[in-house]
Amino acid sequence: MAEIRIENLRKEFGAFSAVEDSSFVVRDGEFLALLGPSGCGKTTTLRMIAGLELPTSGKIFLGGEDVTFNRARERDIAFVFQLFALYPHMNVRKNIAFPLLAQGVAKAEIRARVEETAKLLQIDHILDRSVSGLAGGDRQRVALGRAIVRRPKCFLMDEPLGTLDAEFRDLMVRELRELHNRIRATTVYVTHDQLEAMAMADKIAVMNHGIIEQFGTPQEIYNRPATMYVADFIGSPPMNFLRFTAGLQKGARSVVVDGVDISVPEIHLDLAESEFALGVRPEDISFSDVSPLRGAVFGSEYHGTNQIVAVEMGKGLVKARVPADQNFRIGETVGLELNYDRLSLFDCTSGRAVPSSRYAEHHHG
Amino acid sequence: MSSVNTAHSVVEPSRTSKRIAATIVIAYAVITMIPLVWIVLTSFKSPPDSISYPPKIVFQPTLEGYCNLFTTRTRQTPEYITSLGAPTSTCDEITRSRNMVIAGPSNYWPRFQNSLVIAFGSTFLAVSLGTLAAYGFSRFKVPLAEDLLFFILSTRMMPPIAVAIPIYLMYRQLGLSDTALGMILLYTAVNVSLAVWLLKGFIDEIPREYEEAAMIDGYTRMQAFFKVVLPQATTGIAATAIFCLIFAWNEYAFAVLLTSGAAQTAPPFIPTIIGEGGQDWPAVAAGTTIFVVPILVFTILLRKQLLRGITFGAVRK
Numbered sequence: 303m304a305e306i307r308i309e310n311l312r313k314e315f316g317a318f319s320a321v322e323d324s325s326f327v328v329r330d331g332e333f334l335a336l337l338g339p340s341g342c343g344k345t346t347t348l349r350m351i352a353g354l355e356l357p358t359s360g361k362i363f364l365g366g367e368d369v370t371f372n373r374a375r376e377r378d379i380a381f382v383f384q385l386f387a388l389y390p391h392m393n394v395r396k397n398i399a400f401p402l403l404a405q406g407v408a409k410a411e412i413r414a415r416v417e418e419t420a421k422l423l424q425i426d427h428i429l430d431r432s433v434s435g436l437a438g439g440d441r442q443r444v445a446l447g448r449a450i451v452r453r454p455k456c457f458l459m460d461e462p463l464g465t466l467d468a469e470f471r472d473l474m475v476r477e478l479r480e481l482h483n484r485i486r487a488t489t490v491y492v493t494h495d496q497l498e499a500m501a502m503a504d505k506i507a508v509m510n511h512g513i514i515e516q517f518g519t520p521q522e523i524y525n526r527p528a529t530m531y532v533a534d535f536i537g538s539p540p541m542n543f544l545r546f547t548a549g550l551q552k553g554a555r556s557v558v559v560d561g562v563d564i565s566v567p568e569i570h571l572d573l574a575e576s577e578f579a580l581g582v583r584p585e586d587i588s589f590s591d592v593s594p595l596r597g598a599v600f601g602s603e604y605h606g607t608n609q610i611v612a613v614e615m616g617k618g619l620v621k622a623r624v625p626a627d628q629n630f631r632i633g634e635t636v637g638l639e640l641n642y643d644r645l646s647l648f649d650c651t652s653g654r655a656v657p658s659s660r661y662a663e664h665h666h667g
Numbered sequence: 668m669s670s671v672n673t674a675h676s677v678v679e680p681s682r683t684s685k686r687i688a689a690t691i692v693i694a695y696a697v698i699t700m701i702p703l704v705w706i707v708l709t710s711f712k713s714p715p716d717s718i719s720y721p722p723k724i725v726f727q728p729t730l731e732g733y734c735n736l737f738t739t740r741t742r743q744t745p746e747y748i749t750s751l752g753a754p755t756s757t758c759d760e761i762t763r764s765r766n767m768v769i770a771g772p773s774n775y776w777p778r779f780q781n782s783l784v785i786a787f788g789s790t791f792l793a794v795s796l797g798t799l800a801a802y803g804f805s806r807f808k809v810p811l812a813e814d815l816l817f818f819i820l821s822t823r824m825m826p827p828i829a830v831a832i833p834i835y836l837m838y839r840q841l842g843l844s845d846t847a848l849g850m851i852l853l854y855t856a857v858n859v860s861l862a863v864w865l866l867k868g869f870i871d872e873i874p875r876e877y878e879e880a881a882m883i884d885g886y887t888r889m890q891a892f893f894k895v896v897l898p899q900a901t902t903g904i905a906a907t908a909i910f911c912l913i914f915a916w917n918e919y920a921f922a923v924l925l926t927s928g929a930a931q932t933a934p935p936f937i938p939t940i941i942g943e944g945g946q947d948w949p950a951v952a953a954g955t956t957i958f959v960v961p962i963l964v965f966t967i968l969l970r971k972q973l974l975r976g977i978t979f980g981a982v983r984k
Contacts, residue, residue, distance in 0.1 A: 354879050374882045381883045387876035391898040404885030448884070 304365025304455040304488060305330045306351060311360035313346050313512075320346040322512040324360070328456075328505070331486040333479075335493055335503035339535075343512040344492045345460055351490060352458050353377050364455050375404070380449030382459040386441045388433040394420075394444050395429040401452040419451040423481075438466045442474055446481070456488040463498060475501050496536050500524070508532045526661055527646060530653045533581050539610060541581045542620045543648070549575040550647070550656065557647070560616070562594045565642035567660035573649065578656065581646035584610060587622035593637030599630045613638065703959070709952035717948040731765075732949025734758035736775050736940065736957075740767040775954055778936040783961065784847050785932055786915040789854035793911045794904055796855070797862025798870075802892060804863070805870040806878075816867075819860045827857050828920045835924055847930045853921060858911040865910070869903025870896065905972035909965065916962055933958050 306328040313321040321343040328334045336344040349355040351362055353374035362370045369377050380401070388397050395416055402412045420426040423443045428436065433444060442462060449457055463471045463478075479502045482489060493499050499506050500520045507517045508531075516528040527533035533541035546559040550573040556565050559580055566580070589611075597613040597620065609626045612619045613636060620638065630636070647656040655661055680688070709717050711728040740762055748768065754760040762769050800819075804812055834853065835844070843849030873896060881891035897904075919934040926932060937954045941947055966973070 352879075352883060354883075374879070375885045375887065377883075379883065381880065383876045383880060385874065385876060387874065387880040389877065389880075389895055389898075400881070401884035404890075448880075452884075 305363075306334075306456055306488060306490065307361075307363040307366075308347075308351070309361040309363070311347065311350060311362065312358045313343070313350060313355060314358045319358075320512050321350070321357075324509075324512075324514050326507055326514065326517050328488055328490060330488055333482050333489045333491065333502060333504045335491045335499035335506045336509060337493055337496060337499040337506050337535075338509035339494055342509040344494075344507075344509045346512075347509070348458050348460055348490055348492045351456075352379055352381050354381075378452075378455045380452060380454040380457050382445050382449050382457065382462045384461045384464050386445040386462070388436075388441060388444055388448075390434050393430055393432050394425065394436070394447075397433055397444055398429075398447045398451050401448060405452065415451055416447075419447045422450065422484075423447050439470055439474060442466065443477075446478075450481075450485065450487075454487075456490065459489065459491045461493055462491075463493075463495075471498070478502060496538075508535060510535070525644070526655070527581070528655050530579065530581070530648045530650070533646065533648070537583060539584055539621045539623075541583055541646070542587070543579040543581055544615070544620070545577060545579045545617060545650065547575065547577050549573060550578065559595070564595065564640060564645075566645050566647060567643055567658040569647065570657040570659065570662060573656065577650040579648045579650050580640075581648055581655075582620075582640050583644065584621045584623040586641035586644045587620070587624070588639045588641070589622070589624060589628065590637045590639040593639045595638045595640070596635055597638065599632055599634045599636055601632060602630060706952045706955050706959075710949055710956045712949050712952075714945070714947060714949055717952070718946065729761065729949075730757060731761050732947075732953035734761050735947055735950035736953040737773055738762070739770045739773050740765075741770045742767050773940075774931075774936060775933075775940070778931050778933045779957065781847060781850075781926075781930055782916060782933040782958075785850040785854065785930070786912055786961075788847070788851040789858060789915045790908055790911040792851065792855040793858035793862045794866075794908050796859050797866050797907065798897075798900065798904060800859075800863045801866035801870050802896065804867050806875065816863070819863050822857075822860045831921065831924055834921070838925055845926050845928055845930045850922070850926060850930055850932070853925070854911075854915040854918060858914055861914075862907050862911060865907045866900070866903055869900055869906075873899050902972045905969040909969060909973060912965060913962060 308324055308326050311321055311324045312319065324343075324347060326334075336347060338344045346355060350357050351364075353369070353372060353376075356371060360370070361368060364377060364379070389400065392400070398416045398419060399412050402415060407415070416429070417426060420429055423446060425440060425443045425447060428440060433441065436444065445462065463474050466474060475498055482502070491499075491502065503520060505518065506520055506523050508515045508523060510531050516523055516532045518526075518528075523532060524536055527536065527541065530543065533543075544559050546557065548558060550557070550569050550571070552569060552572045554569045555567075556563050557578070557580060558564070564580065595615075597615040600612040600614045600619055602612065603610040604626060607626060608623050609628075611622050611624055611630055613622065622638065643660065646660065647658060648654065649656055708724075710732045711730070712723070712726050713729050713731055716723050716726045717732075734757070738758065743766065745766060748763050748766065751763075751768070754763055759769060803809060804816060809815065838844045838849050841849075843852070877895045877899065878888065878891040881895045882888060886894065917934065918932075922932045923935040926935065933954070937951060937958065940950045940954055
């Protein structure tokens with residue numbers, strides 16, 4: 303296993319730049335999720351690490367070795383494709399043994415390692431079956447087996463759960479994470495599904511338009527989104543933005559939104575008058591009759607343990623996650639109480655978070 | 668009486684429509700097979716039966732046509748024939764009954780062998796070159812790929828025989844006239860364009876991920892091509908091979924023009940049988956019957972691949 307280091311990686315396809323100046327490190331044994339919408343450059347980044355695409359500029363290090371321009375077969379990595387790419391003319395055993403054959407491993411050892419891998423993934427009973435008759439989950443396990451069997455420096459996975467149905471996906475998410483806990487292989491996992499990323503990854507890199515918007519643990523990404531894009535992309539429903547125009551003073555502990563004074567974590571920077579947004583997660587909103595921040599109930603979505611209530615604030619809807627037993631009439635005026643120490647502030651011009659006491663100790667450049 | 672019958676499926680064809688479809692298919696099959704059956708029947712008729720009018724459906728089968736096909740004969744006096752002693756084979760007997768003796772083997776078998784060598788040789792070459800070219804066009808950024816592909820296709824836009832004279836002159840100059848190599852090269856050139864286009868379609872359908880997976884698994888692109896792409900392209904290769912083989916096997920015009928002796932193929936040879944001592948239709952029919960067999964066998968052997976080839980896009984997920 304090895305550390306993956308990406309330095310100023312760029313990839314251009316003609317005039318279109320798919321990946322712009324990405325740098326990050328995946329530590330030995332870490333599970334990184336590259337998260338973003340389709341076309342954000344996450345798959346391109348993964349394919350460059352694999353050696354299936356060559357970067358326009360930048361460097362890639364695997365275990366300290368510069369492999370930027372090495373061929374895929376020289377990198378000692380394993381790749382799990384979205385459609386698994388199981389060789390249809392071989393049975394399960396041959397599929398898993400295929401990478402070992404390339405390395406010239408002795409027959410007896412191939413047999414032993416294939417069977418050991420199959421046991422680990424609980425597919426030892428289907429080793430002699432044809433891959434074309436397998437169910438989605440077993441295909442997935444065979445694809446993983448082919449990756450694990452060679453004990454590579456790292457695993458690269460390109461939306462491997464994308465084609466499975468929802469119920470099965472949950473099971474595979476758990477299986478994948480358990481597998482990772484057992485073999486501790488450095489893994490880069492590409493997905494557009496924030497729940498998958500949150501559930502499995504040690505670190506998440508949120509990408510958009512070829513740029514890494516934020517790199518951090520799932521908790522950091524969720525609690526301290528570095529940009530409005532990340533705040534909006536992560537969470538369901540996403541973070542609410544209360545927009546206002548003002549100047550911000552260093553040391554201030556409140557902002558004025560629509561004439562209402564709202565407490566915020568201490569601001570660490572002086573900023574000239576401009577448009578800002580107060581970011582608040584739906585679960586950090588509660589209803590209070592005394593709160594001066596008021597709006598009209600627009601509708602609610604019942605989720606069993608809780609409900610999402612949409613409130614019209616004059617400039618748009620704000621969604622709050624509140625206990626399911628509270629009843630609201632549509633059109634009813636309610637007061638909103640914000641959990642002030644969990645608020646984020648964003649500069650709407652740059653889209654970036656404004657440094658505050660909430661962000662200070664976890665600040666990532 | 669006004670109740671609506673909903674017991675039928677909307678998707679499944681009804682029994683009536685299935686019956687109509689079956690009738691049409693069988694009728695079509697019968698119509699296309701009549702000439703073939705007629706040739707086979709004729710090959711077992713005696714020469715008088717073969718030209719009798721009205722045509723005979725029921726007749727005494729004989730191997731005379733096949734005997735005449737494979738032998739050359741000379742006419743002899745009955746006295747000479749009786750002096751020969753007992754006939755050594757069925758053919759001997761049949762020939763003697765017509766007051767003739769077998770003089771030697773005919774040219775049919777060598778011509779048939781030429782056909783085998785030239786047709787299979789050119790098919791192998793065209794499919795091999797076509798597969799490699801198709802893979803290249805399918806996977807790599809070939810400069811001017813569109814134009815090159817159009818150029819390759821354009822060689823099919825005129826009937827090949829339009830270039831017969833230039834090729835005849837070139838071949839004479841190069842010493843390729845009446846050689847198996849010359850014919851193989853010629854048929855390869857004609858077929859390779861078809862092979863490239865057909866195979867490119869098939870290879871385009873094979874996801875690149877397979878090769879990428881193989882290359883990550885530690886193989887070179889060449890190894891990935893042979894171990895992963897080729898096995899998946901077998902249906903396409905089989906379908907293409909059949910088309911190429913049928914063309915090369917049946918080709919008549921170039922064969923007449925460019926071969927006359929050593930490298931002559933069966934198609935130009937078969938019509939010449941008729942001229943040897945009267946209209947010997949059974950021998951011609953026998954030659955045609957045997958000529959059909961290789962294609963028939965090849966098609967039957969590859970029928971699975973051909974069928975899968977036809978439903979290619981539908982089966983793949």
